[in-house]
Amino acid sequence: MTGRLVALTIGAIVLLTVPLWMPGIYYVNVTSQILFYAIFALGLDVLAGYAGLTSLGHAALFGIASYATGYILGLGAGHTVAIIGAMVIGLISTAIFAALSLRATGIGFIMITLALGEILWGLAYRWISMTGGDNGISLHGRPAPFGIALSDANAFYYATLLVFVVSLAAAYIFIHSPFGAALRGTRDQPRRMNALGYHVWMIRFWAFMFSGLLTSISGILFVYYNQFISPPTLALTSSAEVLLMVIAGGAGSLFGPIVGAALVVIVKSIVSGFIERWNFLLGAIFVAIIIFMPDGLVPGTQRLLRRWRSAAKTAKAAKTRSAS
């Protein structure tokens, strides 16, 4: 059994047994948060890590799916209609975002996504008839698929875990596919990829759509978790926070954003109960990561492990030589 398989098995067992060993419901809920923020971060990672396009407006897409769920439910529709409707609205919004922002790359792309995010944040505040303005939209209850009421924290956790696993598997397949290889190529050498016959813009567009899909899914989970959505969810700080999750964990790696999401949610939800200046702590952690592991926690740890293994092998070989 390889090290990776062992780690995956341990991870799966830990996640499957969370409600059994967590000290209370609060911590199960925190784990649910980690999972849906991990899906959000994974969505952004597809764009920032694998396509080389850093978005500062993804919280707007996250918020659109949340608002759409709340609004459709408010119209009296059922949960299935609300979820499908929110996904469709989320994807249409993503297509508009992509069509506008992919006119540029680099700083230009960042600025366009930031501007689009700010426009939607402003709309969430001012379009009161649709969004409820400052008061936001409240939900009344969670779905109960197959008779399992997700109003129960443990049931909601397992539903979120299921969606998380499916999202992670989808991202894995996507990244390792021919399309994923082409996407990474457009990140590294867009001019060369064009010369090799690739439609660079279209590849980026579909990557953006996949990113928007994951972001919408996480937005729906978020609104069902909180039973509430209001404008701060769409703010620039939310976009920056999820980008920090990606960068801290390791952009361009599948498990990096998950670790990044866990780090941010744990510090915000648990450590903040013990340390008043938890923002300072979070900032200090990010600075330390950037200094000591600039490629992120997961790739950085993998690099350290490789180095240690290589050093151990060299030492063993030297020992064998001197013994003979």
Place this chain on the structure above:
Amino acid sequence: MTALSIKGLVKSFGGLRVTRGLNLEVAPGERHLIIGPNGAGKTTLFNQITGEITPDGGSISMFGTELMHVPSRRRTHLGLSRTYQIITLFPHDTLLHNVMLSLLGLDKLRWNPLKRFDAQRHLVDRAQAALDQVGLGDIAQRPLSETSYGERRRVEIAMALVQGPKVLLLDEPYAGLSIDERRDVQALLATIPRDVTIVMIEHNMDVALDFADRISVMYFGEVIVEGTRAEVVANPRTKEVYLGH
């Protein structure tokens, strides 16, 4: 029918005219060398042929197909491949992955988000064969960043050849190579079958002149001399451009 026909090509960057009504005809299977001093507009000409730079006017056709309004990426699908003066490859990936990416560019599979890329046997086998052809088959699994400059140049040529081009544009393929590496690349280029038309920019006359059937001398964005090796060498304008008055 000519393999490549360029008529009245013009291009300016602001007030700087980099291509001035340039005409060029390349016959099928021909090895055509383009020489000229630095700043003559040779690479700019290649960039216009591939569509990376849009000309201001004129026409470019390949085997009778007008290319002026064909997007750059589509020209590759029509059989136009190139290498770059400054090697642009994928340094974090293996040699095999680099060549597979080149193959994938012309394969509909490139849009597939479900299959596993490295399990596509038809791409793996063809990429391995291409690397074998350029003498790099043994190190196919090595990351590109761990190879020498000469090996990277050969990977670049393998990536161009594997696409089965009708017209191949080589931009200074001997640049930066050692004598041994130059000899390897020279031998490699000699093995390319005659159904591939080659246009090459090169400063290294020792190797380039032997390779060429016909030669064009470019100067300030236009072809001032064209002919066989003997004709070009004997032309006083060639001496004027290279040696001064």
